[in-house]
Amino acid sequence: MNPASTGEIDALILAGSPVAIGVSGGKDSQAAALATIAYLDTMGHTGPRVLIHADLGEVEWNDSFPVCEALAAHLKIELIAVRRKAGGLMERWESRWQSSATRYAELSTVTLVPCWSTPGMRFCTSELKTHPITAELKRRFKRQTVINVTGVRRAESSARAKSTIASEDKGGQLWHWRPIADWSVAEVFDAIDASGLAAHPAYRDFGMSRVSCRFCIMSNLADMTAAAAQPESHDLYRRMVALEACSSFAFQGTRWLGDLAPHLLDASGRAALAHGKSVAAARVQAEKRITMPMLYVKGWPVRMLTDDEADTLAGVRREVSGLLGLASGCLDRESIHARYADLLASKPTEKDHF
Structure with a gap:
């Protein structure tokens, strides 16, 4: 060819x-x-x-x-x-x-x-x-x-x-x-x-269909399983699962890398993963209370929040911060209004791009 x-x-x-x-x-x-x-x-x-x-x-x-x-x-x-x-x-x-x-x-x-x-x-x-x-x-x-x-x-x-x-x-x-x-x-x-x-041994020896990272965001389940079976990937696997656990974010959207080969984790690793998954579920539920108009667009708020919206956001932030152990500020109506006001005042305008 x-x-x-x-x-x-x-x-x-x-x-x-x-x-x-x-x-x-x-x-x-x-x-x-x-x-x-x-x-x-x-x-x-x-x-x-x-x-x-x-x-x-x-x-x-x-x-x-x-x-x-x-x-x-x-x-x-x-x-x-x-x-x-x-x-x-x-x-x-x-x-x-x-x-x-x-x-x-x-x-x-x-x-x-x-x-x-x-x-x-x-x-x-x-x-x-x-x-x-x-x-x-x-x-x-x-x-x-x-x-x-x-x-x-x-x-x-x-x-x-x-x-x-x-x-x-x-x-x-x-x-x-x-x-x-x-x-x-x-x-x-x-x-x-x-x-x-x-060719790279991952294809014919490990049984993988593609070779990039050991664990790739684009990999299918078969390739992920084949990767986890290789001893050289075990330390990386544990490091990645630890990040899943502390961040409360699964490696592939809703697919947790930690569920792939739990036998590679020790008792503390498995416990941390279980805790991270429970935190993720609670975080997702809490964040459902946030509406689209409350979100930033390109890193900036689009308007001031109403008092009710600020109260809602404060409640979500207290819950999420507690779940993840974050020392967050802006946990009440007044401080959230002040933060939005500061950001809106410093938001770049179209003139700033010229």
């Missing part, structure tokens, strides 16, 4: 533009790298070529980076590793919870914000992968147009089904190329096997 290309990408290749191939250790990026390098050779590409890997920290499989290293050695090109300066994804989830609790305590948000990434809010991808990779490529290849290759396939999801073969970013310095967008899973594995390289 040949890689797909476009006239714009071919022109950049012939002009010797740098080519950076994002590799995670997963099958699609591995196959995309193999197909891309072969295509570049055929086209007579003379520019620099690199593989680039975003290190996600503890959530990453032990074999992910070694698979990338083996690929780089096979292709005889440089492998760059980038990472978020403030820590890996697990640290991001934990710090997000601390930030959410602080913001709630000071009434900078009306309801608690989940600590986990979600399918609709994938900061795990934007902050841990896209931003570090983009920043490094722009730093390394200043004033050059870079071809950024990814292993996106249209068959992976309804969202990715809309992917184009190539697209230019807003700044114009990067062209995103998806050379295996129309490949099937079988074609991906055929390309890897034909190269003589081994």
Whole structure:
């Protein structure tokens, strides 16, 4: 199966533009790298070529980076590793919870914000992968147009089904190329096997259908169960369940990671999880009393609350703060009115954006 290309990408290749191939250790990026390098050779590409890997920290499989290293050695090109300066994804989830609790305590948000990434809010991808990779490529290849290759396939999801073969970013310095967008899973594995390289062991040894984080917000139950069966994931599992318990937010919406393999938890871990789930149920019930007009829009209140609304919000805040042990302010009508007034007075206007 040949890689797909476009006239714009071919022109950049012939002009010797740098080519950076994002590799995670997963099958699609591995196959995309193999197909891309072969295509570049055929086209007579003379520019620099690199593989680039975003290190996600503890959530990453032990074999992910070694698979990338083996690929780089096979292709005889440089492998760059980038990472978020403030820590890996697990640290991001934990710090997000601390930030959410602080913001709630000071009434900078009306309801608690989940600590986990979600399918609709994938900061795990934007902050841990896209931003570090983009920043490094722009730093390394200043004033050059870079071809950024990814292993996106249209068959992976309804969202990715809309992917184009190539697209230019807003700044114009990067062209995103998806050379295996129309490949099937079988074609991906055929390309890897034909190269003589081994695919990530999570596929054929662990029995997983996809490889990203050990426990991914996008994973199905079968993959989550397979991940939990691997000894290397047990410490991470316990750390993630501890965050579920203290935050009262399940890892996948209503699916608790702690229910997946409770035998991996000790008695205190199981007790903490049970308490966290009871807190979650009580928190959800309490927050149902908050109406839409009481919520902030883009981080700001839209109007002052009525006295009844302020009383309702005060009651909810006292209940939720007590459930989670938060030292919150603004627990009565007067302090809530004062907080809303302060926020409305400092709310940016349209003029502030010009």
